[in-house]
Amino acid sequence: MAGAAPVRLVIKTDIVEDVDDVAALAVAHVLADRGRATLETVGVGTPSR
Amino acid sequence: MVGAKYGRQVPVGARLPLTDQDHARELCERFPVEEPPPDQPLCTARPLAAAPSGLVVLVSLGSFHDLAALLDSPADRWSPLAGADLVRHRVRETVVDGRADPVRPRVQPGARRPGGRSRPTGACGRGVGRSSCDPVPVHVAVLGESEHDGYSEPGKVDVDTTGRSTWHQVPGGRHRLVLRWTADDAVAAAINALLAQLPRASQLDR
Numbered sequence: 001m002a003g004a005a006p007v008r009l010v011i012k013t014d015i016v017e018d019v020d021d022v023a024a025l026a027v028a029h030v031l032a033d034r035g036r037a038t039l040e041t042v043g044v045g046t047p048s049r
Numbered sequence: 050m051v052g053a054k055y056g057r058q059v060p061v062g063a064r065l066p067l068t069d070q071d072h073a074r075e076l077c078e079r080f081p082v083e084e085p086p087p088d089q090p091l092c093t094a095r096p097l098a099a100a101p102s103g104l105v106v107l108v109s110l111g112s113f114h115d116l117a118a119l120l121d122s123p124a125d126r127w128s129p130l131a132g133a134d135l136v137r138h139r140v141r142e143t144v145v146d147g148r149a150d151p152v153r154p155r156v157q158p159g160a161r162r163p164g165g166r167s168r169p170t171g172a173c174g175r176g177v178g179r180s181s182c183d184p185v186p187v188h189v190a191v192l193g194e195s196e197h198d199g200y201s202e203p204g205k206v207d208v209d210t211t212g213r214s215t216w217h218q219v220p221g222g223r224h225r226l227v228l229r230w231t232a233d234d235a236v237a238a239a240i241n242a243l244l245a246q247l248p249r250a251s252q253l254d255r
């Protein structure tokens with residue numbers, strides 16, 4: 001979809017011991033590199049233990 | 050840390066309070082930042098308050114506690130709108146890792162869904178050929194309907210007190226399921242290709 005405005009992303013993660021949240025953020029950054037998205041903020045929602 | 054790899058400074062919020070054993074605190078200590086992370090609702094409210102109306106896409110991976118906290122947050126110096134109104138006015142869509150599989154519900158009891166259209170990613174999970182499912186909601190949030198994914202007819206996701214979610218097709222409903230058009234391996238390959246791409250910042254350094 002050429003010319004489409006980048007999607008403004010807010011991503012809430014549960015990052016702690018697995019890697020898939022990191023992969024999700026990496027996907028967001030790559031799509032931002034391609035002009036498809038902007039990453040506004042990231043949240044870490046996993047509570048302290 | 051991920052943002053630095055890709056050459057971006059992205060605000061990061063954490064769920065406070067942090068404890069001595071907290072993973073977020075450990076990350077802050079191992080990868081020093083100028084300031085400790087702000088509380089997550091505040092960190093989310095700031096960019097929402099600054100964003101044009103109805104343009105933000107909210108992606109939620111994992112539990113909904115933090116979204117519930119955002120919805121319950123009061124107006125502050127960053128925004129005259131309280132959290133629920135802020136979401137209602139600024140968020141265009143919410144994409145959640147809701148899953149269709151009732152055996153492994155991800156919705157926490159008592160959590161509330163934010164305003165806007167919710168598109169539970171019922172088609173993602175281990176079945177996509179990788180043990181990592183979190184990239185899929187981001188992929189869908191940015192690319193929307195594609196050769197891999199499409200949306201169901203409108204409907205509604207109900208969440209019971211045990212966190213079990215069920216899907217009902219309802220005309221005019223504000224929720225949609227993500228439906229998979231291609232083989233799971235094809236989705237995994239598409240995501241792997243993105244993950245294998247070098248950050249643009251590192252390419253510029255060459």
